[in-house]
Amino acid sequence: MEDEQSFSDICGGRLALQRRYYSPSCREFCLSCPRLSLRSLTAVTCTVWLAAYGLFTLCENSMILSAAIFITLLGLLGYLHFVKIDQETLLIIDSLGIQMTSSYASGKESTTFIEMGKVKDVVINEAIYMKVIYYLCILLKDPVEPHGISQVVPVFQSAKPRLDCLIEVYRSCQEILAHQKAASASP
Amino acid sequence: MVLKAFFPTCCASADSGLLVGRWVPEQSSAVVLAVVHFPFIPIQVKELLAQVHQAGHVGLAVLGTWCHRRQGAEERLGPFLEGLGAIFSHEPWLQLCRERTSGLWSCKATCQQGPARVKDQVMLVFYDQRQVLLSQLHPPAALPDRQAGDAAASAEGLAAVFDTVARSEALFRSDRFDEGPVRLSHWQSEGVEASILAELAKRASGPVCRLLACLLSLISAASACRVFKLRPLSFIWSKLAVCGQLGHRLEQLELVFSTQKAEKPAQLMRKANVLVSVLLDVALGLALLSWLHGKDRIGQLAEALVPVADHVAEALRHLLQWLMGAPAGLKMNRALDQVLGRFFLYHLHLWISYVHLLSPFIEHILWHVGLSACLGLTVALSTLSDIIALLTFHIYCFYVYGARLYCLKICGLSSLWRLFRGKKWNVLRQRVDSCSYDLDQLFIGTLLFTVLLFLLPTTALYYLVFTLLRLLVVAMQGLIHLLVDLVNSLPLYSLGLRLCRPYRLAAGVKFRVLEHEAGRPLRLLMQINPLPYGRVVHAYRLPSCGCHPTHSWGSLCRKLFFGELIYPWRQRGDKQD
Numbered sequence: 195m196e197d198e199q200s201f202s203d204i205c206g207g208r209l210a211l212q213r214r215y216y217s218p219s220c221r222e223f224c225l226s227c228p229r230l231s232l233r234s235l236t237a238v239t240c241t242v243w244l245a246a247y248g249l250f251t252l253c254e255n256s257m258i259l260s261a262a263i264f265i266t267l268l269g270l271l272g273y274l275h276f277v278k279i280d281q282e283t284l285l286i287i288d289s290l291g292i293q294m295t296s297s298y299a300s301g302k303e304s305t306t307f308i309e310m311g312k313v314k315d316v317v318i319n320e321a322i323y324m325k326v327i328y329y330l331c332i333l334l335k336d337p338v339e340p341h342g343i344s345q346v347v348p349v350f351q352s353a354k355p356r357l358d359c360l361i362e363v364y365r366s367c368q369e370i371l372a373h374q375k376a377a378s379a380s381p
Numbered sequence: 382m383v384l385k386a387f388f389p390t391c392c393a394s395a396d397s398g399l400l401v402g403r404w405v406p407e408q409s410s411a412v413v414l415a416v417v418h419f420p421f422i423p424i425q426v427k428e429l430l431a432q433v434h435q436a437g438h439v440g441l442a443v444l445g446t447w448c449h450r451r452q453g454a455e456e457r458l459g460p461f462l463e464g465l466g467a468i469f470s471h472e473p474w475l476q477l478c479r480e481r482t483s484g485l486w487s488c489k490a491t492c493q494q495g496p497a498r499v500k501d502q503v504m505l506v507f508y509d510q511r512q513v514l515l516s517q518l519h520p521p522a523a524l525p526d527r528q529a530g531d532a533a534a535s536a537e538g539l540a541a542v543f544d545t546v547a548r549s550e551a552l553f554r555s556d557r558f559d560e561g562p563v564r565l566s567h568w569q570s571e572g573v574e575a576s577i578l579a580e581l582a583k584r585a586s587g588p589v590c591r592l593l594a595c596l597l598s599l600i601s602a603a604s605a606c607r608v609f610k611l612r613p614l615s616f617i618w619s620k621l622a623v624c625g626q627l628g629h630r631l632e633q634l635e636l637v638f639s640t641q642k643a644e645k646p647a648q649l650m651r652k653a654n655v656l657v658s659v660l661l662d663v664a665l666g667l668a669l670l671s672w673l674h675g676k677d678r679i680g681q682l683a684e685a686l687v688p689v690a691d692h693v694a695e696a697l698r699h700l701l702q703w704l705m706g707a708p709a710g711l712k713m714n715r716a717l718d719q720v721l722g723r724f725f726l727y728h729l730h731l732w733i734s735y736v737h738l739l740s741p742f743i744e745h746i747l748w749h750v751g752l753s754a755c756l757g758l759t760v761a762l763s764t765l766s767d768i769i770a771l772l773t774f775h776i777y778c779f780y781v782y783g784a785r786l787y788c789l790k791i792c793g794l795s796s797l798w799r800l801f802r803g804k805k806w807n808v809l810r811q812r813v814d815s816c817s818y819d820l821d822q823l824f825i826g827t828l829l830f831t832v833l834l835f836l837l838p839t840t841a842l843y844y845l846v847f848t849l850l851r852l853l854v855v856a857m858q859g860l861i862h863l864l865v866d867l868v869n870s871l872p873l874y875s876l877g878l879r880l881c882r883p884y885r886l887a888a889g890v891k892f893r894v895l896e897h898e899a900g901r902p903l904r905l906l907m908q909i910n911p912l913p914y915g916r917v918v919h920a921y922r923l924p925s926c927g928c929h930p931t932h933s934w935g936s937l938c939r940k941l942f943f944g945e946l947i948y949p950w951r952q953r954g955d956k957q958d
Binding site for chain 2: 214216217218219220222285287288289290291293295305306307309311312374377378
């Protein structure tokens with residue numbers, strides 16, 4: 195069962211949340227961030243090349259121009275491969291674990307999987323960063339102390355959706371975690 | 382809990398049969414390892430499972446039935462398969478089924494005990510058996526030793542799947558061409574994986590290792606003999622970087638060619654890393670050697686060396702003349718200035734005379750030292766660092782003279798300053814106490830204090846200049862040492878493995894949901910998530926020479942201010958000078 199809704203992130207950009215319910219025990223949430231805008235790309239390229247041309251008129255060395263082109267290309271490739279995240283996915287599978295995938299603009303995917311045995315809970319936390327923002331995070335169990343928390347793993351770090359989107363995801367996650375808690379409570 | 386069935390991808394096209402594997406009750410998961418095909422004798426299947434249990438200490442059982450059929454052919458097999466459930470009783474009994482034409486899967490799990498219920502929620506997780514068998518999880522789960530008795534694996538979570546597959550290697554040893562009593566389907570059933578080169582290397586490695594181990598023990602015995610322990614030689618040995626590097630390489634080679642087999646995979650990786658690092662080092666060293674010895678470059682270097690030394694001496698002479706005049710507009714104490722300046726000038730003159738004395742022999746020395754590059758690039762770089770140290774020995778001497786003078790002055794000043802205020806350093810109590818001095822003590826003390834205070838700028842300036850020069854030389858040597866450390870400690874074999882066989886070094890797993898139809902069980906594909914490069918280097922980096930600077934920036938500044946001598950590299954086990 196697939197479902198798509200549009201939300202906005204904390205800066206006002208448009209986000210698209212795709213929900214897929216594969217089975218009662220497996221759900222996937224996919225947040226697509228706004229793409230790289232042509233306007234900002236053109237602006238940066240023009241600035242760099244104008245600066246290089248200015249230096250060229252001062253120094254009369256044509257190496258500066260080729261260096262500027264080289265730097266722009268490398269910078270763009272590096273940005274697409276290491277910085278620009280296109281899509282963030284949260285896959286929650288009952289009694290297996292939670293998987294977070296970030297897909298970069300160049301196609302690279304980086305995945306983290308947390309086993310269900312380590313997950314204590316999924317909560318929405320508040321943070322103060324020039325204003326109050328909300329973020330969804332996974333609390334991990336402490337192996338030493340049974341009621342303690344060893345780590346807080348934030349989810350959707352680069353998409354940064356607003357509270358309404360987070361509430362949708364939170365409700366679905368809690369439904370699945372409720373099965374898990376019921377199963378671990380019964381012998 | 383949802384029942385999870387881990388199914389190997391290689392068995393998805395196998396014929397119908399029995400599912401053999403391990404049931405993990407804590408996670409309610411069934412790890413299927415192989416499919417036993419019809420016809421079989423139940424006793425022989427049970428014997429095979431007992432054999433694997435003895436070899437790997439892993440409790441295998443028949444988990445259920447596997448049915449790969451055409452549509453409509455189920456009526457014949459149905460009761461037969463249910464009858465098998467009575468022979469090999471297992472809770473819960475899995476019944477996996479796949480249709481040949483449409484490729485649709487179906488799965489059922491039944492429990493006989495308690496309320497007879499059929500579990501609807503079964504999840505199929507496909508895994509690549511070969512990759513899971515060969516991969517190592519990082520961090521390694523703390524597992525009990527394989528040899529320690531009958532302890533079954535108690536790994537947590539998904540590490541249990543990896544552990545089960547790794548311990549059941551005995552099950553995968555036969556392929557379909559073997560005339561065994563039981564016919565199995567697993568990742569090696571099309572033919573056991575082997576390579577002629579690997580087998581030959583294994584056979585040859587025994588005698589080669591023994592020979593090289595003998596050779597290396599002879600060399601280390603020779604180097605540890607009494608002659609080299611005598612005072613002047615051992616002092617020189619400890620100061621030269623080349624000896625440290627050669628000793629380090631000898632230790633590493635002893636580790637690689639030791640006749641003991643590596644027990645843990647981490648030790649095997651370390652041996653492989655050391656071997657690849659040594660080979661690369663020697664290859665780069667030979668390349669450097671061929672470059673040096675071609676086109677008479679050694680001659681050119683030797684011819685350029687003496688003029689460079691002369692040039693440096695000339696620059697130092699100018700510097701001393703400048704200090705003896707009015708450096709940077711500061712007014713120095715004329716007499717002290719002249720004394721120090723002339724002393725250093727004479728020292729410089731002596732040094733240059735020695736260098737000129739050596740100049741006819743330099744080419745031969747360089748030629749023979751250049752041969753050391755065949756032992757490795759790191760040895761050549763260490764030799765370079767030692768040559769720089771020897772050529773700038775006069776700068777080191779100037780630094781030591783300036784530092785000692787300055788240190789004496791600072792000590793004198795601080796104790797006379799205490800006298801000026803009427804205090805004294807109490808050695809017994811390690812603190813400053815008040816003290817009443819006599820009049821003539823006070824008079825002499827104040828006089829000396831004034832003298833030392835007004836001579837301070839001159840000494841301080843000489844100290845500053847020579848310390849800066851020394852720090853420059855130390856920085857150059859430090860760069861070379863950094864490069865040597867990099868070649869020494871980079872785990873090239875692990876990086877190569879991560880590049881070419883990423884599934885071998887696993888940070889974890891990742892799941893992908895396969896095509897899902899309503900009414901069919903959920904199917905997931907489990908893949909290996911490889912370790913990122915940074916963590917590979919961090920986990921497998923080799924220990925370096927151990928000559929790292931032991932000071933922090935704060936203590937370094939403190940030592941410079943008080944005029945204490947700084948020794949940037951202390952080898953392990955050195956006595957404090």
